[in-house]
Amino acid sequence: MSAPGGIYVHIPFCLTRCGYCDFNAYAGLEGLRPRYLAALFREADLAAPAWVGTEFVSVFLGGGTPTTMEPADLRALLSHLRERFEMVPDTEVTIEANPDTVTEASLSRLLEAGFARLSIGAQSFDPAVLRSLERIHQPTSVRAAVAAARRAGFPNLSLDLIYGANGESLGSWRRTLDETLALGPEHVSAYALTIEPATALGRQVAAGQVPGPDPDLQADMFLLACEVLGDAGYAHYEISNWARPGFECVHNLGYWERRPYVGLGAGAHAYRDDVRWWNVRPPETYMEKVESGELPIGGSESLDPSDAYLEEVFLKLRILQGVPASWFDAGRYEPYLQSGLLVDDFGQLVPTERGMLLLNELVLGLTAG
Amino acid sequence: MSTEIFRIRNFCIVAHIDHGKSTLADRMLELTHTVDQRAMRAQYLDRMDLERERGITIKAQAVRLLHEGYELNLIDTPGHVDFTYEVSRSLAACEGAILLVDAAQGLEAQTLANYHLARDAGLTIVPAINKIDLPAAEPEQRAEELARLLGADPAEILHVSAKTGEGVDDVLKAVIDRVPHPGGDLHAPLQALIFDSAFDTYRGVITYIRVKQGTLPSNAKIKMLATHVTSEAEETGVMAPEATPVDSLGPGEVGYLVTGLKDVHHAKVGDTITLAGKQGAAVPLPGYREPKPMVWSGLYPADGNDYSALREALDRLKLSDSALVYEPETSQALGFGFRVGFLGLLHMDIVRERLEREFDLQLISTAPNVEFHVFRGAEEIVVHNPAEMPPGGDYDRVEEPVIYATIITPATYLGAIFELCQARRGEMVDMEYLTPERVEVHYLLPLAEVVFDFFDQLKSKTRGFASLDYEPWGLQEAKLVRVDILLHGEPVDAFSSVVHRDKAYEYGKKMTERLKELIPRQLFDVAIQASIGSKVIARETVKAKRKDVLAKCYGGDITRKRKLLETQKKGKERMRRVGKVDVPQDAFIAALRVDEGAKKK
Ligand SMILES: Nc1nc2c(ncn2[C@@H]2O[C@H](COP(=O)(O)OP(=O)(O)OP(=O)(O)O)[C@@H](O)[C@H]2O)c(=O)[nH]1
Ligand code: SF4
Ligand SMILES: [Mg+2]
Numbered sequence: 001m002s003a004p005g006g007i008y009v010h011i012p013f014c015l016t017r018c019g020y021c022d023f024n025a026y027a028g029l030e031g032l033r034p035r036y037l038a039a040l041f042r043e044a045d046l047a048a049p050a051w052v053g054t055e056f057v058s059v060f061l062g063g064g065t066p067t068t069m070e071p072a073d074l075r076a077l078l079s080h081l082r083e084r085f086e087m088v089p090d091t092e093v094t095i096e097a098n099p100d101t102v103t104e105a106s107l108s109r110l111l112e113a114g115f116a117r118l119s120i121g122a123q124s125f126d127p128a129v130l131r132s133l134e135r136i137h138q139p140t141s142v143r144a145a146v147a148a149a150r151r152a153g154f155p156n157l158s159l160d161l162i163y164g165a166n167g168e169s170l171g172s173w174r175r176t177l178d179e180t181l182a183l184g185p186e187h188v189s190a191y192a193l194t195i196e197p198a199t200a201l202g203r204q205v206a207a208g209q210v211p212g213p214d215p216d217l218q219a220d221m222f223l224l225a226c227e228v229l230g231d232a233g234y235a236h237y238e239i240s241n242w243a244r245p246g247f248e249c250v251h252n253l254g255y256w257e258r259r260p261y262v263g264l265g266a267g268a269h270a271y272r273d274d275v276r277w278w279n280v281r282p283p284e285t286y287m288e289k290v291e292s293g294e295l296p297i298g299g300s301e302s303l304d305p306s307d308a309y310l311e312e313v314f315l316k317l318r319i320l321q322g323v324p325a326s327w328f329d330a331g332r333y334e335p336y337l338q339s340g341l342l343v344d345d346f347g348q349l350v351p352t353e354r355g356m357l358l359l360n361e362l363v364l365g366l367t368a369g
Numbered sequence: 370m371s372t373e374i375f376r377i378r379n380f381c382i383v384a385h386i387d388h389g390k391s392t393l394a395d396r397m398l399e400l401t402h403t404v405d406q407r408a409m410r411a412q413y414l415d416r417m418d419l420e421r422e423r424g425i426t427i428k429a430q431a432v433r434l435l436h437e438g439y440e441l442n443l444i445d446t447p448g449h450v451d452f453t454y455e456v457s458r459s460l461a462a463c464e465g466a467i468l469l470v471d472a473a474q475g476l477e478a479q480t481l482a483n484y485h486l487a488r489d490a491g492l493t494i495v496p497a498i499n500k501i502d503l504p505a506a507e508p509e510q511r512a513e514e515l516a517r518l519l520g521a522d523p524a525e526i527l528h529v530s531a532k533t534g535e536g537v538d539d540v541l542k543a544v545i546d547r548v549p550h551p552g553g554d555l556h557a558p559l560q561a562l563i564f565d566s567a568f569d570t571y572r573g574v575i576t577y578i579r580v581k582q583g584t585l586p587s588n589a590k591i592k593m594l595a596t597h598v599t600s601e602a603e604e605t606g607v608m609a610p611e612a613t614p615v616d617s618l619g620p621g622e623v624g625y626l627v628t629g630l631k632d633v634h635h636a637k638v639g640d641t642i643t644l645a646g647k648q649g650a651a652v653p654l655p656g657y658r659e660p661k662p663m664v665w666s667g668l669y670p671a672d673g674n675d676y677s678a679l680r681e682a683l684d685r686l687k688l689s690d691s692a693l694v695y696e697p698e699t700s701q702a703l704g705f706g707f708r709v710g711f712l713g714l715l716h717m718d719i720v721r722e723r724l725e726r727e728f729d730l731q732l733i734s735t736a737p738n739v740e741f742h743v744f745r746g747a748e749e750i751v752v753h754n755p756a757e758m759p760p761g762g763d764y765d766r767v768e769e770p771v772i773y774a775t776i777i778t779p780a781t782y783l784g785a786i787f788e789l790c791q792a793r794r795g796e797m798v799d800m801e802y803l804t805p806e807r808v809e810v811h812y813l814l815p816l817a818e819v820v821f822d823f824f825d826q827l828k829s830k831t832r833g834f835a836s837l838d839y840e841p842w843g844l845q846e847a848k849l850v851r852v853d854i855l856l857h858g859e860p861v862d863a864f865s866s867v868v869h870r871d872k873a874y875e876y877g878k879k880m881t882e883r884l885k886e887l888i889p890r891q892l893f894d895v896a897i898q899a900s901i902g903s904k905v906i907a908r909e910t911v912k913a914k915r916k917d918v919l920a921k922c923y924g925g926d927i928t929r930k931r932k933l934l935e936t937q938k939k940g941k942e943r944m945r946r947v948g949k950v951d952v953p954q955d956a957f958i959a960a961l962r963v964d965e966g967a968k969k970k
Contacts, residue, residue, distance in 0.1 A: 008925055023924075062924060192920040219915040240920060255925055269925035276928055301928055311931055318922060339892065359918040361892060364938050 004088070005051070005272075006058040006254040007081060009040065010265030011066040012283050015101065019134035019204075020165075022196035024267035024281050025064040032283060036265075037073050039290040041080050043264050046295050048084040051262060054272075056085050058092040058251035061115070067101040075113030085262070092250040094119055094158075099141035107152040117249075118149050119158040119189075124165070125179040126172045132165045133193075134200075139179070146183045156247060158187035163221040164213040165193050173221045177228045186247040190225045191240050192218045219357050226353050238319045239356050256315045267298075274303040314363045322350035323366075332366050372440040375550045377621045379442045379579070380495070381429070381459045383487055384469035385477035385836065386448030389499040391415055391426050392531035393469065393540070394445040400537055401434040401441070403610055413610065414445045419722055427719055428689070429455045429565065431462070431577055431623050433607040439545055442623035448479055450838055451713035454660040454692050456483055458564045458638065460490040461657070462579035462623055465548030467495045467540060470515050472506035472528075476803060478777045478838035484518065493548045494519060497527040497540055514804055553620025558650035559583030561618070561626070561642040567689040572603065574630040574688065578642060579623050581654055586617040590645040591628065594653040598635040599645040603627040633684055638691035660692040661841055662710025663770075664737040664820050665753040666717055667698060667863060668724070669706030671731035671943065671954055676705045682728035683707060686720065693720060698754060702863040702947050703733055703957070708753050711737070713820060733945070733954045735863045739817045742768040742844055756862040758851045760902055767867075768844040770816040773798070776827070778835035780808050785830040793818035794847075794869065813842060815869075852877055852906070854884065855898040859948040863957050877907035887956040890914030895950050 010024065013036075017027045059081060066074065078093065094117040095110060107118070124130050125139040142159075149157055159180055163173050180188060193213050195205050204210040226236060234242035238256060241249065254261055260272040266286040269278040277300035280286050289296035303311065316323045325333060325347055333349055336342040341355035341362060355362055382390040391412040398404040398413055414430040415421055426447040434441040444459040446452075460466065466487040470480055487494055496515050501508045512526040527543060529536035565577035578585075585591075585605055592599045604627040606614040618624045630636050639656030643649040670679045680697075687693045694710040711717040717737055724730050743750040745764040752758050758767075774795075778786055780802070790797070790812050798811040814823075819839060827835050850873050854864035864884075868876045877899030884897045888911050899907040922930050944951040 192916070192918075194920045215914070215916040222916070239918060239922075255922070255927060261925055263925055269928070271925065271927070276925075278926070278928075307931060310934065311927060314931070314934060315922075315927070341892075354915075357916045357918055358892070358914070360934060360937060361914075361917050363934060364941060368938070368941075 002054050002272075003259045004057040004254075005054045005259060006060065006251045006261040007056055007085060008251075008261055008263045008265075008268055008270075009059070009061045009066075009077070009081075010263070010268040010279075011061060011063040011069060012036075012266050013068040014063065014065045015068065015098070016134075016136050017200075019201040020162075020193060020196070020199055022199050022202075023064065026283065029283060030068065032287070033069060033073075035287055036283060037069070037077065039287040040077060040264055042290045043296065044081055044084045046290070046293070047262060047264065047270075051085060054086065054260060056087045056091060056262075058254060059087070059094070060251040061095040063096055065098045065101055065121075066095050067097040067106070067110075071106050071109035071113065074110060074115070078114050092117055094249065094251055096121065097145065099137040099145040102145050102148060104148040104151050107149050107154065111152055111154055116154070117156040117158065118154050119160060119187075120145055120149070122159045122180070123162045124168070124172075125176045126168065129162075129165045129168045129172065129176070132167050133162060143183065146185070156187070157183075157185045158189060158249070159183065159185045161188065161190040162193050163190060163225070164218040166210050166213075168221075170217065170220055170224065174224060174228070177225060181228070181232050187241070187243040187249060188229060188234060189241050190222075190229075192222065222357055223353060236320065239359065253319065256319045258312065258315060266296075274308050276301050276303065310363070310367055313367055314359075317349075317351055317359055317362060320350055320356075322348035325349050328366055332368070336362060336365065372619070372622070374553065374555075374619070374621050376438060377440045377442070377550050378465065378544050378548050379444075379463040379551055379621065379623055380465035380467060380544050380548050381444035381446050381456075381463045382467045382469060383446050383456055383460075383483040384448055384499075385471070385474070385479040385483075386425065388448065388469045388471040388474065388477075388480070389531040390448065390469055391445050393467070393499060393529065393537065394430075394432070394443060396531055396534045396537040397434055397441075397443060397541065398432070398610060400534070400541065401436045403432065403434050418726070419719060425449060427452060429459045431459075431565070431608055432610045433623070434609075436541055437545070440622070441541070441544065444623075446483075448483075449713075449715055450479060450482075451711075451716040453479075453482065453486070453838075453840075454657075454712060457486055457490075458657055460487055460492060461562060462564045463492060464551055465493040465495055465544060467497055467544070468515075468519075469497050469499045470511055472498045472500045472508045472511050473503045475507075475511050475807065476514055476518060476777060478775050478836035481518070481775060481777070481809070482838040482840075495527070495540065495543050495547055496521065496525065497529050497536075499529050499531050501528050501535065502530040502533050514807075518803070551621025553580070553582040555582075555584060555620055557582040557620075558648060559585055559643045560650050560652075560654050561585055562654050562656075563636060563638050563640050563642060565689070566636055566638055566691070568633055568685050569627075572627050574628045574633060574636045576626050576628055576636050576642065577624075578618070578626055580618045580620055582620050583644075583650070584617050584619050585626065585642070585644075587614065591626070591642050592645040592649055593636060593640050594643055594650070595637060595640040595656070596635050598630065600629040600635075603629050633688040636688075660712060662692075662694055662740075663713050663816060663841075664711050664717060664739055665708055666711065666737040666958075667700060667703065667706055667735035667754065668695075668709050668721070669700065669703040669733045669735075671733055673704045675730055678728065679707065679724070679730055679732070682724050682730060683709070685728070686723060690720065692716065696753070700735075700756070700863050702861050702945060702952075703735070706733075710753070734958045736866065736958055737821070738867060739770055739820060741849065741867055744768070752867075755851060755867045756865040758849075758865075758867050761850055766846050767849045769847045769849060771813050771842045771845045772816050772819060772839040773842040774812045774814050774819065774837060774839040776810045776812065776835055776837050777803070778808055778810065778831055780806055782831040782835060783808060783810070786810060786827070786835065789823075789826055789830055790814060793823060813845075814839075815845070815847065816841075817867075817869075850901050852880070853900050854880060855896070855900060855905075856884075856888075856950045856952070857893075857895050857948055858898075859950075860900075861947050861952075873901060874906050877901075881907045881909040884956060885909040885911055888950065888952060891949075891951060893949075 014025045095115040096119045122142040205212045229242040263270040266283045267281040279296045280298035286296045429446045431444045446456045498508045516523040560581045561578040563576045587605045607624040641653035695707040698708045741752045795812040795814040800810045848870040881897045895911040897909045
């Protein structure tokens with residue numbers, strides 16, 4: 001039996017385009033939704049035969065903003081996926097949502113349809129930070145969305161946060177963390193803002209109009225998150241992810257544990273047995289290919305042993321499982337043990353919090369040569 | 370049959386940079402139908418990619434034009450001061466020179482310099498005002514100034530627009546009428562001067578020559594008078610404008626010779642070619658004075674395995690760039706490489722870029738420096754690498770090269786120029802008003818103060834109106850000290866520099882500040898110190914880095930994350946490990962452009 005798999009479905013529609021975002025997401029393409037939905041159905045039909053024999057443990061609707069689609073359509077999509085792919089009974093089904101795209105009514109229908117895990121793009125509770133990120137929602141809409149989800153009965157909520165935006169102080173970040181805890185989510189993701197060159201924000205930073213994030217401040221923010229979330233009983237299980245025990249995200253763990261996954265939708269990635277392939281990115285091209293009965297593959301790569309090794313080391317260190325010390329010459333990792341970036345946990349090298357902040361260094365240092 | 374000698378004219382075009390030499394050559398190529406209209410492009414003779422990208426001529430180019438029964442051998446020359454040597458060599462192949470002056474700019478420093486060179490070489494000058502089509506042109510006034518310089522009648526000065534073609538016909542006519550035809554006995558023993566050379570992978574060494582006397586048939590057995598090497602030549606020809614074989618080259622003619630030689634050291638620019646055996650000449654023509662390098666820099670292969678490839682490339686390049694000199698050297702920080710001498714910073718940039726492009730090399734260069742003469746008792750040591758400068762107290766005195774600078778400027782900027790030259794330890798020699806508004810000033814200045822950013826400073830302080838030319842003058846004692854740079858406590862030889870004692874602190878401060886910007890944060894604090902001997906004069910710290918991690922890794926696109934890591938890994942591999950510290954290769958050169966003038970022109 002092969003390892004359990006995950007299904008990722010990409011919904012590329014958003015209400016507006018945020019300045020920092022380099023995802024495959026588009027504002028103003030709502031008109032394509034019905035056609036896009038049909039294409040997803042069709043792609044699932046085309047892709048499924050190759051996955052016979054794989055048991056799936058998670059489905060993840062990401063974006064973009066999946067909740068820009070009608071709950072009824074999403075329900076139909078999920079049941080179509082259940083018909084085409086073999087899923088275990090307690091499959092984790094996650095949907096990403098942005099605060100202003102959900103109501104108690106729509107959330108009830110999603111829950112009823114089987115989406116039991118809701119990941120809300122809160123980002124911050126500081127209005128200035130939300131503005132600087134060009135997010136259109138207010139802190140109040142995050143609180144409203146969480147309250148609506150709880151009323152609708154969602155048992156598993158995750159909040160996404162971003163830290164280090166222009167103008168955010170350590171104090172503001174602490175308030176965001178406190179506000180997050182006050183809402184009692186089962187899961188929290190906290191990402192350091194990264195400036196991607198091919199974004200509006202990236203260009204502003206390059207042009208010197210907006211200062212880029214201060215890495216030292218972001219380091220302090222990370223350590224603060226570790227402290228605050230840890231004290232509140234959340235387990236740090238991946239560099240940017242914390243969960244109450246038992247609420248770790250099964251789907252995302254699949255990527256990091258290098259388990260197989262199917263990717264459906266524009267630009268989605270799939271992986272199995274050291275081969276990764278991905279769909280064409282523009283929604284229009286994606287739909288045309290699928291409509292002509294073709295798998296919409298845009299590219300692929302076969303990991304050679306050294307690629308696979310690099311991924312293994314880098315991902316295992318990310319999820320704090322660590323990597324066996326026996327993989328490396330002692331001379332490679334001993335300096336990191338001495339400088340307190342790694343600890344030796346019964347033969348596993350695991351990054352400390354300071355080590356997590358320097359993970360790239362660790363990976364490159366361990367695998368150099 | 371070669372052309373009768375009285376129907377030959379050999380001339381070059383000389384001028385200040387950008388006054389339109391190559392564009393005038395374009396019009397001549399067109400007017401004489403030498404280049405097909407369809408093949409024509411602007412600055413046709415600027416053939417190198419680098420010349421086209423930078424819009425300047427780097428190498429002199431010879432081309433044959435046929436016009437009204439005359440054979441006109443034209444050489445287009447570069448205007449930049451670094452390439453004055455190219456001009457001198459071209460002059461030796463000519464009887465006449467067109468001296469161009471931009472009708473808007475007027476006389477400039479290289480106008481004077483090139484005029485003096487042409488006059489001293491005994492050439493007939495054909496003066497012309499160019500760019501008369503420009504709205505800002507003042508041709509009459511410029512002609513008067515030029516006439517005064519030449520001691521000529523303003524009526525002799527031609528007016529042209531190399532852009533529109535106006536007056537170009539008259540220039541050719543003047544060349545035919547005024548420039549004497551070459552001399553030289555057809556039957557005398559062959560003497561042909563090599564004024565340029567190139568290396569072709571398939572054909573070997575190609576020389577560009579001017580026949581002074583005798584005849585050079587195709588496929589002759591030839592001899593080089595300086596190196597005494599003989600060879601079976603493969604082809605004679607002329608550039609028209611592409612290589613075109615001819616049966617023979619007679620006295621006065623300019624053309625090329627595929628020598629049959631494969632070793633680049635055997636055909637030196639300035640050598641004389643004759644025929645092998647009894648019929649050959651015994652006496653060489655006066656050659657060229659070897660050009661003197663003005664600046665030196667260490668060139669190292671980024672990949673240590675490329676050392677011999679770099680040697681080979683330098684040998685090859687030397688053949689088409691006889692001004693290039695180099696000697697092997699070793700650096701603790703950079704490994705095996707060469708100390709290379711250049712005519713100036715532009716020359717240095719060009720050589721480096723040619724080595725990288727034409728020979729597919731990745732190079733690290735150290736900051737340029739001038740040479741120093743260290744005297745100890747009766748001993749004189751010439752230092753080309755600052756790291757080799759003995760420590761203070763270990764010698765009697767140091768002398769540095771001094772240049773004689775000619776600056777031409779509108780009188781309004783004189784104050785700014787005095788101030789600049791003063792700050793650069795200059796000593797005024799004299800000053801002369803060319804016109805009531807335009808002044809020619811002469812200064813003696815330490816070369817080290819001029820060669821790096823002086824020109825930029827001059828331009829910015831005079832809003833681009835002043836121009837500069839300089840020539841070597843001699844040596845002069847100076848209070849110089851060696852400033853070393855230490856990273857994390859270890860001296861880095863490639864960062865050592867020799868500077869004037871009074872400027873050492875300022876230099877040390879700027880240098881450590883600059884390096885602080887260039888050296889990426891590492892896992893530990895890195896101290897950057899500048900020192901004279903054991904005395905630290907400046908210090909900066911690159912704080913340890915705290916964050917280097919990809920924030921987000923989900924959505925399945927692990928490929929991209931891995932690629933980011935691989936890119937980072939490559940970046941790390943490209944760094945030089947100096948002691949414990951990773952130093953980017955750029956730091957070795959960029960650091961030394963300490964004055965924010967760090968310019969790429
Ligand atoms: N308006 C106008 N522009 C001209 C004329 N002649 C040349 N130019 C322009 O002046 C610039 C320099 O011309 P070049 O022919 O490259 O000058 P150059 O003297 O060969 O320059 P170097 O070889 O670098 O010394 C170019 O932009 C030309 O187009 C002219 O008669 N009129
Ligand atoms: S809502 Fe999310 S996916 Fe859409 S543009 Fe903003 S950041 Fe990107
Ligand atoms: Mg030119």
